[in-house]
Amino acid sequence: MISDAFGAFAQTFSPPLRKILLKSIGLAILLIIALGAVLQWLLSFLLPLASPYDTIAAILLGVLTLVLAFFAMAPVTSLMAAIFLDDVADEVERTKFPAHAPGKPLSIPRAALLSAKFFGIVLIVNLVAILLWFVIPVVNIGVFFVANAYLLSREFFEMAAMRFRSPEEARRLRQQNAASVFFSGLVIAAVVSVPVLNLITPVFATAFMVRRHKRYMPSREILPPDRGAGI
Secondary structure (H helix, E strand, C coil): CHHHHHHHHHHHCCHHHHHHHHHHHHHHHHHHHHHHHHHHHHHHHHCCCCCCCHHHHHHHHHHHHHHHHHHHHHHHHHHHHHHHHHHHHHHHHHHHCCCCCCCCCCCHHHHHHHHHHHHHHHHHHHHHHHHHHHHCHHHHHHHHHHHHHHHHHHHHHHHHHCCCCCHHHHHHHHHHCHHHHHHHHHHHHHHHCCCCHHHHHHHHHHHHHHHHHHHHCCHHHCCCHHHHCCC
16 A cells, blocks of 8 residues: 555656646646635625724634635545546556556546535535534544545545446445555545645545555456457
8 A cells, every 4th residue: 555655646746647737736726716715705704804803803714714725625636536537547557557458437427426426525524524623623633534534535446446347346346445445545635634735636546546446456357358368
């Protein structure tokens, strides 16, 4: 797992993936700005800037916006999974597993539906983590890590697996390797938790989970049909 994580991290900044990474970062920044603007607008109703506390309220509003924007990165990562999945997966499979049978791109409707579903779940979980931040700060850190590790690892692993198998088979393969996939998710959650670095998460998580999925593929699926027939 560690070697896969370091390999995925290095490849994330490699020339072939650099353009994808820059697009991903640009889109993530735009989404975070948009979400931040919406959140600030909503919070302005909860914290009316009335004299003589307008300065304090403005500072508090800014801090809350930053906190909410930080927790929004995980849902944004989930939403962007479908956009760059196949481009990143193609490059990882081509360069790191050239002798293996290539995966098939996910259909746009299926990828979009999966990302939208996980986006909603990850968003709700992180909203709960935000609420806990105001009540029990230490507990919310645990919720943030464990929940995002499970959800993001599940999403990125299954989407990588579905390039080779049906959704049901991808889910079953993940369940058979649940502990290993979850611990891989902790690595993704750690990246999501680091400001600025978390902007690479969609590309890194895809490259990482493509590698992890390869570890669990049955040997009969590894070689292309024409090569596998001669074994």
